Amino acid sequence: MENVSKIWLGPLPADSPYVKPFRMYYIQNGVEKNWDLLKVHDSVAIILYNSSRQKLVLVRQFRPAVYHGVITSEKGTFDSVDLQSFPPSIGVTLELCAGIVDKSKSWVEIAREEVLEECGYDVPVERIEEVMVYRSGVGSSGAKQAMYYCEVSDADKANSGGGVDDEIIEVVELSLDEAKRMLQKGAVNNSPPSCLMGLLWFFANKAPAAV
Ligand SMILES: Nc1nc(=O)c2ncn([C@@H]3O[C@H](COP(=O)(O)OP(=O)(O)O[C@H]4O[C@H](CO)[C@@H](O)[C@H](O)[C@H]4O)[C@@H](O)[C@H]3O)c2[nH]1
Numbered sequence: 416m417e418n419v420s421k422i423w424l425g426p427l428p429a430d431s432p433y434v435k436p437f438r439m440y441y442i443q444n445g446v447e448k449n450w451d452l453l454k455v456h457d458s459v460a461i462i463l464y465n466s467s468r469q470k471l472v473l474v475r476q477f478r479p480a481v482y483h484g485v486i487t488s489e490k491g492t493f494d495s496v497d498l499q500s501f502p503p504s505i506g507v508t509l510e511l512c513a514g515i516v517d518k519s520k521s522w523v524e525i526a527r528e529e530v531l532e533e534c535g536y537d538v539p540v541e542r543i544e545e546v547m548v549y550r551s552g553v554g555s556s557g558a559k560q561a562m563y564y565c566e567v568s569d570a571d572k573a574n575s576g577g578g579v580d581d582e583i584i585e586v587v588e589l590s591l592d593e594a595k596r597m598l599q600k601g602a603v604n605n606s607p608p609s610c611l612m613g614l615l616w617f618f619a620n621k622a623p624a625a626v
């Protein structure tokens with residue numbers, strides 16, 4: 416996953432299927448204003464708990480946007496970045512299983528497919544419970560994300576996961592103690608808020624009583 420050998424930036428092609436930039440104009444309190452924003456896909460994220468192993472099932476992956484964000488926070492610019500000083504590992508995240516809504520299928524069906532493709536568990540949609548729906552990137556995209564919860568067992572395991580096509584995704588099992596320590600210590604390196612919120616929701620609503 417961290418075997419990234421060269422990184423560079425270029426302008427965004429106008430036909431990107433993932434990100435479309437706009438400037439929105441509006442009049443508020445009689446004053447004309449504008450806001451620069453991005454149209455991106457809505458998405459689903461799934462809190463997965465394997466009750467056979469008593470483990471939360473998360474995914475690790477190299478995130479170009481996070482690599483870029485870490486470097487510009489630390490260095491101020493992405494110019495002349497070298498992989499020695501800034502290894503690709505600084506752009507690796509721990510996240511909930513998640514995926515973009517880019518097909519004409521129901522949201523829960525897309526969640527079902529992501530659970531199978533990324534984590535290898537084959538579950539029917541009836542076992543996937545909606546947790547909450549919220550907006551991410553409120554200053555930049557306002558995209559919708561629906562969060563789900565699904566309890567799985569070793570009997571549901573159909574493949575080793577890892578994603579489809581050229582995705583490189585590592586499935587990570589966290590014990591409940593490990594997940595709790597991560598939250599308590601704030602040692603959340605690079606996890607998005609959706610993952611942290613999903614773990615907190617799990618401890619508030621689903622974790623076995625002794626934890
Ligand atoms: N985004 C993008 N840009 C490209 O240029 C780009 N080029 C290729 N791709 C391909 O698109 C697919 C995207 O993968 P997923 O459907 O699994 O979606 P996620 O990347 O997991 O993103 C979700 O979950 C995140 C965690 O909650 C949230 O933050 C996101 O908002 C949310 O969408 C992969 O096959 C990837 O190779 C790009 N994808």
Ligand SMILES: [Mg+2]
Nearest residue numbers: 512513514533
């Ligand atoms: Mg994904």
